[in-house]
Amino acid sequence: MLEQQLVREVLLAALSKGGDYAEIYVEDRFNTSIEMIKGKVEKTLSGRDYGVGIRIFNGLNSVYTYTNNSNPFNLMDVAKKASIALKGIPLNAKIDFVMDSVNIRHTVKRDPKSVSKNLKVDLMRKGFEAAYGYDSRVNQVVVNYIDYTQNVLIANSEGKFVEDERTRTRYTVSAVAEKNGGMQTGSIGKGSGKGFELYDEIDVAHIGREAARIACTMLEARPAPSGKFPVVIDNKFGGVIFHEACGHGLEATSVAKGNSVFAGKLGQKIASDIVTAVDDGTVVNGWGSANFDDEGSPTRRNVLIENGVLKSYMIDKLNGRRMNMPSTGSARRQSYKFAPTSRMTNTYILNGSSKFEDMIQSVEKGLYAKYLGGGSVNTATGEFNFAVQEGYMIENGKITAPVKGATLIGTGVDILNRIEMVSDNFESGEGMCGSISGSIPAGLGQPAIKVSEITVGGREEA
């Protein structure tokens, strides 16, 4: 992508007026997206992102600059300007690059760039037909397809020089069902760090039917109840509860400056005994995986919580300096337009020993959240929220009527201690996560869990 000699010169220029560490990130990414509405391709877009980000540290302070003009003169100029902004003490640096042995863990069998758009469109039509044909009440279906291949080069003044390639594919179906003027939606997606071979392994018609089934089910749903109830949250995307309630609060991004309720709690019990959670950037072809993180450190499997005890944070180099702790391979960014910071990769609650059926049976009156939507958190206060896309009442140990419009809220510290049962049906899901270093693919997952009490934001008085 860039010659080693030029990379070295740019890094030296970045340290010419001071600073103790310089890093360069070169990104070349090709994107394809296609949108199909009611069975017809409505929009297609493809294009190429290309840019270079340069970051310099001076102790705890940092300067970041980026450009998409990679002309050597411009890069040197940008690096020098960044160096001046740092106002540090000049350092006589010497850089000897050591190429990290490339241990490609996430192989792509079928490069999506080599697959014709017509094949992608055929695949979308399958999902459309399955959703549209599911029920006469389904009156609109939107199918979205994206893929991208991101090539990065990351080098730093400590001699690190790595290259990585990340491929992502994603397929989403949204169905709208209508009855008596009321409309409800259902959305299901599958994302992966695989290439086009993903579609040999999954049934897109099933994705279409699931989306349609949720939309039709929600047409019959009554408003969710208001108040505090026991809640059973199912697997896959259900993992968003841990992502919001705890995950963000364990990122050095918030911990380093003390802006997290979990700061200073390493080694302490923060969750009930049955909770063990990991952040694992090494999951083979995972949605949030990579061979190297965006600072060039190898990704790792970090145990965050073991039997309820806080074991580790997710740490990037800059925040690691403030915390006096090494990087955990957790630095991520949307693109060269963002300085990296610690972020989740694939964040999972691991299997427990309860059975899903027993969980449901143990609830006299509560909520079963089958599919969740997105959510958000304030890490300083720990207050989080997330939406339930498909929910049901649990009455006398049985799943009964569907309910709509339930947002679940709580605080991380409270909820983690209220996880009463963890089942053995782990499955993963995929989401997009937005934070200060942009929007990135984040894997999540869990087995079904039972929370003894959580506030359900419905409309009906219980």
Added chain:
Amino acid sequence: MIRSQIHSLFEKGRIKGFTSQEVYYQESKKLAISVFNGQVDKFTLSEDGGMSYRVIYHGKMGYAYSERFDDEAIEMLLDEAFGNAEVIESEDEVFLHDGSGTYTKIDDFNPELSKQPIDDKIKFLVDLESELKAHDSRIKRLSYNNYVEVESSRLIINTEGLDVEDKSNYCLAYAMPVVQSNGDTRTGLGYDIGNDFYTLSSSKIIMDAAKESLGMLGAEPITSKTCPVVVKNEAFAQLFSAYMGIFSADRVQKDISTLKGKIGQIIASEMITLVEDPHMSGAMASSSFDSEGVPTASKRIIEKGVLKTYLYNLKTARKDGIESTGNASKGSYKGTIGTAPSNIYIEPGKVSFDEMIGIIDEGVFITGFQGLHAGIDSISGDFSLQCHGFEVKNGKLGKPVSQITVSGNFFEMLKAIDAIGDDLVFSIMASDFMGAPSMSINKMAISGI
């Protein structure tokens, strides 16, 4: 430089068989500073640009974009636009704007902004941090203390006669204190925005941030109930803006907006008038042309509760047999064309905030929502949102409230508005640059303990 490249691209495209071609070129410069414990802990300086290319081939629109402009990139743009046009199945008629119409001149660019010394901007943040900490001993630190300055320019040229460009800039300073008292932690936000650094007011930021964060100390949930609710101006703008897509003609035509077939009908309380004004002075979303180069115009989208128009771009307008309303939007050069409003607001009423609160025996005053991207359904209109604010008891604001949700239906809510405040404020936290006054709603479901 860029113009000659565009013309050479058009020439190659013509040979490839494209009947119309357009380039949307965008450039931006950004400065961002963050100060923590008296030191610049993060400093970002950047310049970037990108080109969006769209073509009509056999009556279909093909899009491609690039951030590189070398020969290889030009070939990629031509091939991808061609390939993308080829797979389009939509039969909607597409065309490009010819540059006709009257363009209102907007003169909001401040050439002095980028020349105002960086050291002054750093000092502003250093002082802001120390003044905020000194303001109240319960303010422990700042989780954000940032200054951002952005300058961007757009150029749209096509083969049908369009050639327009504009430039805009703004600066923004914001701080978020973390306050603690008796083991309770709260945060709040204060910001100021404009296009002249020297007019940014640190005292405004301090007052807003301190009021919001300290006011919430000791907040607790209340019992679940259905009661009158007053929504603060900025919070209402954020909620309304999250539903803006319902006004898009594109969504209406695709049967995914409940407003389909509702032009001329009452969709809100007759007190509600929703205005879009792309030419407002000092506003953040002003422009003389939209993302397809069509001149922008002011309009009433809702007038006294009656829906007057949807938001149109060229394609959706042609489909409905009318002219574009100048609402074509593009997130960046990486996007395709959609629709969005420019500066948009709900006209203020005459009721003062105190009067609004004064007539409520028992209710809730909501000052902020969380999770707006997740807790709303723009199709059914249903929402269930985490929120915070204050209790209202016997016509007065009472204790702070948090860990509650408010649930309802957006379309029902618009009709159930009792009173509109006189306190119109624009919010930069909304998805659009949207303004709203505080609103009183007779009944909403609050969920707590």
